Amino acid sequence: MNNLLNVSPSPHQHSSETTRKLMYGVVFALLPALAASVYYFGTGAIIVTLTSVVSCVAVEYLIQKFVLKVKPSVSDGSAVVTGLLLAFNVPSNLPLFIIVIGAVISIGVAKMTFGGLGNNPFNPALVGRVFLLISFPVKMTSWPVPTGFKTGYADAVTGATPLGILSEGVKNGETVSALMEKIPSHLQMFYGHMGGSMGEVAAGALILGGIYMIWKKIITWHIPVTVLLTVAVFTGILWQADPSKFADPVFHLLTGGVMLGAIFMATDYVTSPMTPKGMIIYAIGIGVITVLIRTWGAYPEGVSFAILIMNAFVPLLNMYIKPARFGKEVKHG
Amino acid sequence: MFKTFPKGGIHPPENKLTASKPIVTLPLPGTVTIPVSQHIGAPATPTVAKGDTVKTGQVIATAKGFVSANIHSPVSGKVSKVEAVADTTGYKQMAVVIDVEGDEWADGIDRSPALVKEISMTREQIIERCKECGLVGLGGATFPTYIKMTVPEGKKCDMIIINGVECEPYLTSDHRLMVEKGNEVLTGVTIIMKALGVAKAIIGIEGNKPDAIEYLSGLSKDYTGITVQPLKVKYPQGGEKQLIKSCTGREVPSGGLPLDVGVVVQNVGTALAVYEAVQKNKPLIERVVTITGKSVINPGNFLVRIGTPVSVLIEAAGGMPDDTGKVVNGGPMMGKALAITGVPVTKGTSGIVIFPAAESQREEILPCIRCGKCSSVCAMGLEPWLLAAVSEKAMFEKAEGEKITDCMECGACSYTCPAKRPLLDYIRLGKATVIRMARERVMK
Numbered sequence: 006m007n008n009l010l011n012v013s014p015s016p017h018q019h020s021s022e023t024t025r026k027l028m029y030g031v032v033f034a035l036l037p038a039l040a041a042s043v044y045y046f047g048t049g050a051i052i053v054t055l056t057s058v059v060s061c062v063a064v065e066y067l068i069q070k071f072v073l074k075v076k077p078s079v080s081d082g083s084a085v086v087t088g089l090l091l092a093f094n095v096p097s098n099l100p101l102f103i104i105v106i107g108a109v110i111s112i113g114v115a116k117m118t119f120g121g122l123g124n125n126p127f128n129p130a131l132v133g134r135v136f137l138l139i140s141f142p143v144k145m146t147s148w149p150v151p152t153g154f155k156t157g158y159a160d161a162v163t164g165a166t167p168l169g170i171l172s173e174g175v176k177n178g179e180t181v182s183a184l185m186e187k188i189p190s191h192l193q194m195f196y197g198h199m200g201g202s203m204g205e206v207a208a209g210a211l212i213l214g215g216i217y218m219i220w221k222k223i224i225t226w227h228i229p230v231t232v233l234l235t236v237a238v239f240t241g242i243l244w245q246a247d248p249s250k251f252a253d254p255v256f257h258l259l260t261g262g263v264m265l266g267a268i269f270m271a272t273d274y275v276t277s278p279m280t281p282k283g284m285i286i287y288a289i290g291i292g293v294i295t296v297l298i299r300t301w302g303a304y305p306e307g308v309s310f311a312i313l314i315m316n317a318f319v320p321l322l323n324m325y326i327k328p329a330r331f332g333k334e335v336k337h338g
Numbered sequence: 339m340f341k342t343f344p345k346g347g348i349h350p351p352e353n354k355l356t357a358s359k360p361i362v363t364l365p366l367p368g369t370v371t372i373p374v375s376q377h378i379g380a381p382a383t384p385t386v387a388k389g390d391t392v393k394t395g396q397v398i399a400t401a402k403g404f405v406s407a408n409i410h411s412p413v414s415g416k417v418s419k420v421e422a423v424a425d426t427t428g429y430k431q432m433a434v435v436i437d438v439e440g441d442e443w444a445d446g447i448d449r450s451p452a453l454v455k456e457i458s459m460t461r462e463q464i465i466e467r468c469k470e471c472g473l474v475g476l477g478g479a480t481f482p483t484y485i486k487m488t489v490p491e492g493k494k495c496d497m498i499i500i501n502g503v504e505c506e507p508y509l510t511s512d513h514r515l516m517v518e519k520g521n522e523v524l525t526g527v528t529i530i531m532k533a534l535g536v537a538k539a540i541i542g543i544e545g546n547k548p549d550a551i552e553y554l555s556g557l558s559k560d561y562t563g564i565t566v567q568p569l570k571v572k573y574p575q576g577g578e579k580q581l582i583k584s585c586t587g588r589e590v591p592s593g594g595l596p597l598d599v600g601v602v603v604q605n606v607g608t609a610l611a612v613y614e615a616v617q618k619n620k621p622l623i624e625r626v627v628t629i630t631g632k633s634v635i636n637p638g639n640f641l642v643r644i645g646t647p648v649s650v651l652i653e654a655a656g657g658m659p660d661d662t663g664k665v666v667n668g669g670p671m672m673g674k675a676l677a678i679t680g681v682p683v684t685k686g687t688s689g690i691v692i693f694p695a696a697e698s699q700r701e702e703i704l705p706c707i708r709c710g711k712c713s714s715v716c717a718m719g720l721e722p723w724l725l726a727a728v729s730e731k732a733m734f735e736k737a738e739g740e741k742i743t744d745c746m747e748c749g750a751c752s753y754t755c756p757a758k759r760p761l762l763d764y765i766r767l768g769k770a771t772v773i774r775m776a777r778e779r780v781m782k
Contacts (some may be wrong), residue, residue: 011664011698012428012675014763016749018350018507018697022711022756024704081704123705123757225714279710279723329580330719330741331345333593 024122028082030223034214035089035269041197041207042097046149047156049097050203051325054089058148060108062087068117076106083122087111090130092263093204094309095137098149098161103141107133127316131309138309148200166200168261171252172305180249185256205265208258215268223323224272227284232267233258235292243300251300263295266308276316283319283326290315340545342570343583346717348750350573350671352546354512356630358639359638361518364654367439370413370645372675373425374399374435376684378481379405384434395444395621396433397503401469407685408472412623412643413441417458426648426667426674426681433682436645436657448618453521457529457616464533464616469596471615472622472685477501477512477576477667480686486539486602487533493597497538499585500527502606503552503569503576505544506669509689511626512606515637516543519610520557526609527564529616530674540585541606544571544716573671574748578603580717592744606689625652627683633659642683648690649679663698666691671749704757712761713749718744722751726761729768734775737768743776745769 041048066082070079091111095104109135119125138145148169149161164175168189174184189199197207205211218224236257243251257263262270271277272293278284291311298307363755380587382399392398399409415438422430443449459467466486473483490494500523504512514614516523527539527586541558543551545568567585572578579590581603588599596603604612614620623644628639635656642651648667652658658679667681668674670691720741727771737757745765752762 009679010662010675010679011695012677013664013670013700014760014766015666015668015670015674015747016753016762017670017673017691017693017759018664018673019701019753019755020348020350022754023701024707024756027707027709027756071657078704083707121705123707153594155758238419274709275706277708279708279721328713328716328719328721329345330592330744331583331717332589332594332744333719 025080025082027223028033028086030218031086031269032082032089032219034223035093035115035204037210037213038204038207038265039055039089040091042093042203044154044171045151045206046097046152046161046203046285047158049072049149049156049158052101052158053095053097053099053104053203054092056104057092057108058085058088060083060105061091061112063110064108065117068113069190073117078122081122084112085114087129089206090269091133093132093269094134094202095145096148097203098158098163099144100149103137103144106140107137110136123275125275126320127313128270128273131270131313135309135313148202151198151206155167164200167194167256168299168305172299175250181252182249189260191255194256199260201260202262205262208264209266210266218272220270225281225284227281228272228277228288229267231285231288231318232292233263235289236263236296239293239296242296243296257296257299261299261306262308266291266295266312270308271312272314276319278319278322278326280323280326280328283322286326287315287319287322290318340568340570341584342572342672343575343580343717345575345719346715346750347572348715348753350507350572350753352571353507354513354546355508355632356628356637357513357547359510359514359741361514361626361639361641363641364643364646365653366413366441366643367534367646368648369418369435369437370643371423371433371435371682372409372412372645373423373431373646373682373684374409375400375431376409376480376644379403379407381432382406382409383430383710386417386419386420386434388419390438391415392417392482393444395447395623399562401472405485407474408470408621409622410472410621411436412645413438414442414655414762424678424681425689426676426684432487438542446645447620449620454617455521455525455769457525457532458618461533461535463531466691467616468612468620471620473604473608473611473615473623474685476611476625476688477605478672478686478688483604483608486604489534489597493579494600495534495536495597495602497536497540497586497598498527498530498534499581499601499603500539500541500606501576501581501603502541502543503548503581504547505571505573505576506671506673506689508630508667509628510630511628511688513550513649515545515606515610515626516547516554519633520553521655522613523606523609524554524557524561524564525615525617526611528561529610530604531563531611537563541566542569542575542581543567543568544575544587546571555743556739558639573748574717574746577717577746581623590690592741602606622685625683625685625687627687628689629655630689631694632660633661633694634692636658644685645682647680647682648676651690652679652684652692654766659692659694661694661696663695664693671753672747700760701758703759706757706759709756710733711754711756715750715754717748717750718746720745722761725768726759726764729771734768738772742769742772
């Protein structure tokens with residue numbers, strides 16, 4: 006025999022799962038929500054998404070090629086996911102230069118400065134989003150209301166989000182039941198017929214994506230289910246205590262960024278804990294902080310802040326929450 | 339009812355290409371190379387010299403020390419040399435090379451196929467016979483069998499578990515043994531039960547071998563105390579601790595042995611070898627080896643004399659495929675890649691898997707994305723990402739604290755990693771260092 010044999014340590018076969026497949030699995034799971042967004046907000050959703058994805062990929066490529074001088078790894082798909090999620094977290098009529106700034110912050114600051122994929126402590130898309138929210142408060146909170154998919158990028162009609170209406174109204178002393186009259190019905194909100202960031206409105210479509218990711222074992226149920234349950238239980242208690250001041254749990258689950266956050270943002274591998282137990286603690290934290298901000302905070306919505314705050318606890322959770330070791334509990338038969 | 343172990347595990351493609359191929363006896367090769375160390379423990383001492391004539395079944399190297407095993411000549415012929423030769427590990431070690439001449443067996447070995455179910459030997463005689471016949475565990479770890487038949491002071495054994503799991507993809511030698519030699523295996527199990535003085539034996543078989551489950555379940559009605567436990571297909575169920583957990587729910591403590599929970603585990607191949615040694619006085623000189631691979635022309639299960647070169651087996655399976663990239667001694671998950679195919683089959687060789695070049699190279703290593711999949715598949719509840727990282731950074735005290743020595747090197751973490759990180763490579767490095775450190779502490 007002439008050709009040499011390969012010699013390497015075991016195992017000699019590997020699963021077909023790759024980082025790229027996982028990332029594009031997430032992209033695929035985001036498609037229903039993207040379609041819903043285009044359906045409600047029109048061309049703006051497409052323009053914002055394309056700008057965000059292209060700038061995120063470009064920023065990563067340029068930094069790797071010219072600053073770090075390493076082989077660009079944009080083909081792993083992680084920058085595409087960040088780009089999509091950044092777009093999902095901004096209004097569909099956001100000026101394009103603001104999106105590009107968001108991409109530079111997301112990829113350039115939140116991801117690459119820490120060493121790129123796998124090393125960033127905070128969710129890049131959320132860092133970008135919060136940076137934009139603080140820097141461009143007016144543009145970032147001029148929410149288009151759904152006017153159909155024929156709406157052009159420039160002719161979006163803006164209005165308040167359900168959470169905004171609620172927060173503002175309660176402050177002015179109106180009762181929740183009166184405010185609910187001004188807000189779309191729960192069923193409409195489930196489909197996504199309300200104002201908000203372009204990707205967060207369609208709860209149904211986001212849940213569809215979540216089920217796909219759990220089915221494909223891209224994520225486990227722990228984080229999304231626990232976040233949603235925590236929000237439901239916490240707001241449920243408040244609602245039971247005083248239904249005139251607090252909205253019902255279903256309203257809280259369907260509005261704002263809870264669905265998008267629980268299913269797609271909080272489950273980011275890099276910035277979430279690695280053990281199921283750690284995931285549950287982290288998810289409870291996100292749920293609690295979200296409701297606290299929504300109910301008593303200055304902003305009507307707090308999912309982004311809640312996730313970023315809990316991201317900071319992830320290294321701690323990874324260090325102290327260990328999986329149950331085999332053979333730890335000695336059982337003599 | 340299919341049972342399994344609760345923690346971790348993976349399900350790689352089974353690829354049991356040879357599951358329905360009956361065992362074929364391989365013709366004798368021209369020469370055999372018999373390493374004097376085919377077991378865990380001290381190498382045996384050769385008792386033959388160049389030019390000696392040996393018979394099949396004659397002792398050619400005797401056990402040295404407590405943990406060691408006799409080596410017998412698997413063929414008859416003339417010893418052509420006794421010197422260091424490369425074995426399956428790639429390292430050179432002392433071996434006896436014999437030129438085969440005919441097939442003349444030593445006296446006292448019963449070669450008839452007749453089944454002998456009656457066990458006439460006492461416990462002590464059984465243990466002595468297993469020692470004389472050079473029996474070692476045939477599942478791959480090759481621990482001398484006679485030691486596992488003696489329960490040390492202060493320990494209790496109330497049941498034995500027979501490993502018929504064969505959870506490694508591709509391999510089917512144990513499967514074929516169970517289907518073709520059911521009565522011999524069950525008699526062997528009964529002998530092991532007698533040696534250990536236990537009344538209960540469970541044979542664990544995974545659900546991808548329904549014929550073996552059905553056949554042995556039926557046969558076991560004629561034997562006392564033996565039951566067959568069907569198991570859900572999951573790797574690494576053949577790991578001793580996992581198998582005990584699956585069959586009994588008992589959990590061997592960290593750093594402990596099966597005897598700590600009152601169990602002794604033996605492989606089905608070992609049970610057959612025990613039968614042949616005790617009832618037929620036949621030493622361990624041949625075993626069933628699966629030769630397989632996607633491009634192999636005639637994959638199969640062969641009854642092979644120990645010492646037969648792997649290359650002879652590959653020829654018997656239709657020759658080395660043109661697209662070969664890697665030849666693995668053992669299964670794809672835990673086997674060792676061979677650098678040369680001239681090395682001999684030893685007591686621990688359960689199979690030879692030939693991988694096409696396209697499947698034999700590792701993929702590009704990407705950064706860890708902290709998905710936690712490695713932790714979720716670890717059957718020992720370890721965190722492979724962490725163990726690999728601390729080993730890579732030479733933080734061995736930390737690795738020890740994280741129980742790196744609990745790792746059985748099953749490879750489920752490396753298999754699963756989407757970033758294709760060589761987790762197990764680093765963990766092996768860390769584990770070996772930690773074991774060495776612990777030993778040095780004891781020495782001080």
